[in-house]
Each structure stands twice: as structure tokens, then as C-alpha cells.
Amino acid sequence: NDDNVKLLLAGDPSTPHKAQVIELLLSIAHVPMEKVHTIRLVADQPQNPELWLRSFNGNDWLYFNPETGEQGLPSDRLLWWIGDEPMVTVDGGKKPNVTFSLNNSEMNAIRLAKLTDENTDANFLEYSLYGLPLQTQQTFMIMVMIPIGVLVILVLRNLIGLQTLGTFTPVLIALAFRETQLEFGIILFTVITALGLMLRSYLEHLKLQMLPRLSVVLTFVVILIAAISLFSHKLGLERGLSVALFPMVILTMTIERLSITWEERGGGHAMKVAVGTLFAATLAYLIMSIPELVYFIFTFPAVLLILVGFMLAMGRYRGYRLTELVRFKAFLKADS
Numbered sequence: 001n002d003d004n005v006k007l008l009l010a011g012d013p014s015t016p017h018k019a020q021v022i023e024l025l026l027s028i029a030h031v032p033m034e035k036v037h038t039i040r041l042v043a044d045q046p047q048n049p050e051l052w053l054r055s056f057n058g059n060d061w062l063y064f065n066p067e068t069g070e071q072g073l074p075s076d077r078l079l080w081w082i083g084d085e086p087m088v089t090v091d092g093g094k095k096p097n098v099t100f101s102l103n104n105s106e107m108n109a110i111r112l113a114k115l116t117d118e119n120t121d122a123n124f125l126e127y128s129l130y131g132l133p134l135q136t137q138q139t140f141m142i143m144v145m146i147p148i149g150v151l152v153i154l155v156l157r158n159l160i161g162l163q164t165l166g167t168f169t170p171v172l173i174a175l176a177f178r179e180t181q182l183e184f185g186i187i188l189f190t191v192i193t194a195l196g197l198m199l200r201s202y203l204e205h206l207k208l209q210m211l212p213r214l215s216v217v218l219t220f221v222v223i224l225i226a227a228i229s230l231f232s233h234k235l236g237l238e239r240g241l242s243v244a245l246f247p248m249v250i251l252t253m254t255i256e257r258l259s260i261t262w263e264e265r266g267g268g269h270a271m272k273v274a275v276g277t278l279f280a281a282t283l284a285y286l287i288m289s290i291p292e293l294v295y296f297i298f299t300f301p302a303v304l305l306i307l308v309g310f311m312l313a314m315g316r317y318r319g320y321r322l323t324e325l326v327r328f329k330a331f332l333k334a335d336s
Contacts, residue, residue, distance in 0.1 A: 009021060015051050015066055015067045016051060018066045018067065019035055019051055019053055019066040022053060022064075022066055023035070023053065026055070031055060032055055032056065033053055033054070033055045034053070034054060034055075034082060034083070035051060035052070035053060035082070035083060035084060036051075036052050036053070036054050036063070036079050036081075036082050037049040037050070037051055037052075037079075037080050037081050037082070037087070038050050038051075038052055038073070038077040038078060038079055038080060039077070039078050039080050039100050039102070040076055040077060040078075040102075041076045041077070041078055041102060042076060042102065043102055043138060046099040046100065046101050046135070047099060047100050047101075047102075048097075048098070048099055048100075049080055049081075049087065049098070049100070050077070051066065051067075052064065052065055052066070052073065052077075053065075053066055054073075101134045101135050101138075102134065128299075129144075129298055129299075129301060130299075137298075140298065141294055141298050142175065142178070144294075144297045144298055144301055144304065145288040145293075145294060145297060146171060146175070146288075147304050147307050148284075148287060148288055148293070148297065148307070149170075149171040149174050149175075149284035149285075149287070149288050150167065150168070150171055150311075151307055151310065151311065152280070152283055152284045152287055153167055153168075153170050153171060153280055153284060154167070154311060154314055155314070156280050156283070158314050158317060158321070159314065159317070159321060159322065160321060160322045160323060161321030161322055161323030161324055162276045162279070162280060162323070163272065163273050163276045164273065164276050164277045164280045165253075165254055165257050165258065165273060165274075165277045166257075169250055169253070169254060169277060169281075170277050170280035170281040170284055171281070171284055172247050172250050173185075173189060173247075173250065173277070173278075173281035174281045174282075174284040174285035174288060175247075175288075176189075176247060177281065177282075177285040178285070178288075178289070182282065182285060182286075186278060186282070188228065189251075189278065190278075191228075192221060192224055192225070192228075192251055193251065193254060193255055193258065193274070195220075195224060196217060196220065196221060196224075196251065196252075196254075196255035197255055197258060197259055197262075199216075199217060199220050200213075200217060200255055200256065200259040201259065203216060203217070204259070204263075213256075214252060214253075214256060217252050217255055217256065218248060218249065218252040221248050221251050221252055221255075222248055225248065254277070258270050258273065258274055261273055
């Protein structure tokens with residue numbers, strides 16, 4: 001039971017100590033066990049090696065996670081080293097903290113041509129985005145997709161007539177969805193915005209100036225994000241920790257703009273704008289997350305210049321928007 005586990009761990013619930021206790025208990029039962037250190041094959045933030053235990057039953061290796069008790073090594077794990085020895089040792093210094101950064105390596109057409117034809121002058125590949133360090137590549141994979149998200153918002157606003165809170169607000173929210181995932185991100189955004197609107201309504205009665213009012217709302221948003229992260233961690237919802245990646249200033253300005261819209265044009269219009277912003281952010285997130293599109297833009301960033309041409313063309317458009325055709329449909333019936 002839990003009391004026995006606490007007694008065996010002796011107040012040290014760390015993963016290495018758990019693995020050491022498990023190995024000791026199994027050695028008493030004459031069950032061979034060894035420690036293995038793995039890394040996840042995902043292009044994500046820098047990661048530390050993950051400790052697993054494995055035992056050979058005569059036919060296969062059986063892997064166990066000492067932290068969760070999970071059995072079976074996931075397909076996205078790679079064994080890096082085996083044993084108790086640290087990966088790096090330092091004499092006369094502090095214990096090093098080793099992290100790994102991984103990225104997918106695609107064989108694009110240009111690089112394939114360079115490998116198959118030695119006479120091809122493809123030295124310009126050294127000046128492509130693939131020549132950057134892995135962490136920088138991951139950053140640019142996000143950055144080069146921002147114009148795609150902006151183009152989506154531009155089409156929704158200028159051609160369709162969807163009302164949103166600014167041009168870049170939905171794109172920044174879409175970037176936050178990359179970390180929180182779409183469904184959980186929408187819930188977090190809705191909860192934080194709703195509670196912020198309640199606070200903003202109360203502050204309106206205090207007749208504060210704009211800058212102090214925004215400062216109070218921003219502080220409240222920070223406290224709310226910290227509270228959500230804490231409760232999510234206590235409930236075991238690790239995805240809730242990613243709420244800290246939400247742009248706090250954007251949330252603050254969203255609350256302020258929605259509150260002003262509510263006061264000037266009513267609650268119905270404010271809800272319409274809020275739903276439009278969420279819809280635009282969701283669509284931008286879905287398009288910006290297409291792997292083939294991310295690869296294409298990252299490999300050929302000059303394509304962004306073509307997007308500039310589309311943006312300039314839409315900037316010259318002076319015709320009706322799609323929603324305006326629906327609004328003025330009654331005039332067409334009257335003329336006929």
C-alpha cells in the first residue's frame with residue numbers, strides 16, 4: 001500500500017531513487033534488472049533523458065517506467081545509454097545538466113539533387129534555413145508560418161467580412177494553441193476571458209483611468225494563469241501547465257476590447273466578435289499546423305514573397321464582402 005511505498009522510498013520520491021529501490025527489491029527475488037536511459041524522438045523543446053528499467057525474460061526485453069509503472073517501451077523512444085553511470089562526468093566542477101534537441105530531417109528535392117549529382121553547384125544550401133542550429137530551426141518553423149496565419153485572417157476579414165478583435169490577435173492565439181492543443185486551448189481562453197470580463201465590469205464602477213485599469217486586469221490574468229497551472233498539476237492534468245504560454249498581454253487587451261464593445265454595441269455584438277475571433281484563431285491554427293505546408297514554407301521561404309503579392313492584391317479590393325451580400329439581400333429583392 002501507500003504506507004509501504006513511503007517507507008521504502010524513505011522520503012525521496014525522485015525517479016532515480018524509485019528505480020534504485022525497484023532494482024534492489026527485484027534483486028532479492030533474483031530477477032535481473034538494468035537501467036536504460038531514453039530520449040523521445042519528437043521535434044519539441046529541449047528534453048532530458050528519461051530513465052526506464054528493463055529485464056530479459058529469456059526471449060524478449062521487458063521495459064518498465066519506474067515513475068508511472070507503464071509497461072512496454074513506446075515507439076517514439078530511443079535507447080541512448082545503459083547503466084548507472086552518468087552520460088557526462090566532470091572533474092572539479094558541478095554536475096552537468098545535459099539536454100537534447102531533436103528535429104525531423106527531410107530529404108528535400110534540392111538536397112537529393114546535390115547528393116545524386118556531384119557536379120551540381122548547390123552550395124547555397126549552406127545558407128538555407130536547414131543550416132541553422134536545431135533549436136533555431138524549430139523557432140523559424142513557427143515564425144515562417146505566421147504570415148500564413150495572417151493571410152487566413154486577411155481573407156476572413158476582407159473577403160468574407162468576419163469580425164475579429166484586431167488582425168494579429170487571432171494569429172497569436174493560434175500560436176498559443178500549438179502548445180495547449182486546440183480543444184484545451186479554447187476552454188482555457190474562454191474561461192480566462194470570461195473571468196476577466198467579470199473583473200473588468202467591476203472595475204468600471206471604480207471609474208479608474210485606462211492604464212491603472214489595464215494593469216489590474218493584467219495582474220489578474222497572471223494570477224489566474226498561475227492558479228490554473230497549479231490546480232491542473234494537482235489534478236494530474238499536465239496539459240493545463242501549458243496555459244502559461246498564453247500571451248498575457250493579448251489576453252488583457254482582448255478583455256479590454258470585448259468590454260468596450262459590450263458597453264458600446266451590446267452583449268450580443270461582443271459575443272459575436274468573440275466567437276469570430278475564436279473561429280479565426282482555430283482556422284489559422286489548423287492551417288498553420290499542416291505538416292506538408294510547414295515543410296514547404298520552411299524549405300522554400302521565398303514563397304512568402306508570393307503571399308505578399310496576394311496581400312497587396314487584397315489591399316486594393318474595394319468590393320462587397322460575403323457577409324455584406326447577405327445583409328443587403330433585402331435591397332435586391334426590393335429593386336426586383
